[in-house]
Amino acid sequence: MLNLFSIQKRQAYLQLMRADKPIGTYLLLWPTLWALWIAAEGVPDLKLMIIFSLGVFLTRSAGCVINDFADRKVDGLVKRTRLRPLATGELSSKEAITLFIVLMLISLVLVLFTNTITILLSIVALLLAFCYPFMKRYTHFPQVVLGMAFGWAIPMAFSATLGYVPLEGWLLYAAKIAWTVAYDTQYAMVDRDDDLKIGIKSTAVLFGQYDRLAIAGLQLLTLCLLYGVGLSLNLGWSYTLGLVAVAGFFIYHQWLIRARAREACFTAFLNNHLAELALLVALIIEFS
Secondary structure, three states, X not given: OOOOOOHHHHHHHHHHOOOOOOHHHHHHHHHHHHHHHHHHOOOOOHHHHHHHHHHHHHHHHHHHHHHHHHOOOOHXXXXXXXXXXXXXOOOOHHHHHHXXXXXXXXXXXXXXXXXXXXXXXXXXXXXXXXXXXXXXXXXXXXXXXXXXXXXXXXXXXHHHHHOOOOHHHHHHHHHHHHHHHHHHHHHHHHHHHHHHHHOOOOHHHHHHHHHHHHHHHHHHHHHHHHHHHHHHHOOOHHHHHHHHHHHHHHHHHHHHHHHOOHHXXXXXXXXXXXXXXXXXXXXXXXXX
16 A cells, blocks of 8 residues: 655655656647647647646656666666665555556546547557566667657547547657657666666667767657648648747757767756647647
């Protein structure tokens, strides 16, 4: 059971869920709202807005919990993660798994208020959330699995709104995967030295000296896929300006990571949510 009576325990649970670091929630929420706005061709249904907004927070929190469970034996060896609750012993593995199950069960209850196809798609979301943290032991592409997990709310948003996922939904999903691999490679560049010492795999480790070039390629692919969405839907000037804004953010990110300094790479990672938000604003204007 979860011990919520101790203030210290409650704080540890919130830290484990990254409730104090909302960047991950933003990176999931803005693309989910892209999908809801496009699917509804305007302001989405309020019920779906609430379901998906809460669902994003809960599943992101669950993903953080299972990630720390998977990394509980190595987080103490990495400078950035050594003070996480499982690494310090503030919480036990059993408490972490219990919290993960509780968060996913609440998410399941939310999905039950949608339709059958969305409920079925949620099973894939659960599998992706659970599998991602363990991928870094077996492949240099855990960021791809993360992108699949982070973007899965996009087809779910389309299915909940329309009852099916159109081509534009899958294009948007592919764009989110490419974008996630790009920004999570920036994130992995922060820990690359530590990851090399303890044998953790990542795209930052795989790309090595070609990391900036690989990120640029992924950013270009993201823009092409997003352009394809706009072309397919015959979106207008505001969406085009949104893509220009995203391209501007990408150029800024390349400038930030030019020397591969840890803090600069982390700043570039954090800045991606503003680029996603800019595209959301463009979509809201487009469909207003």
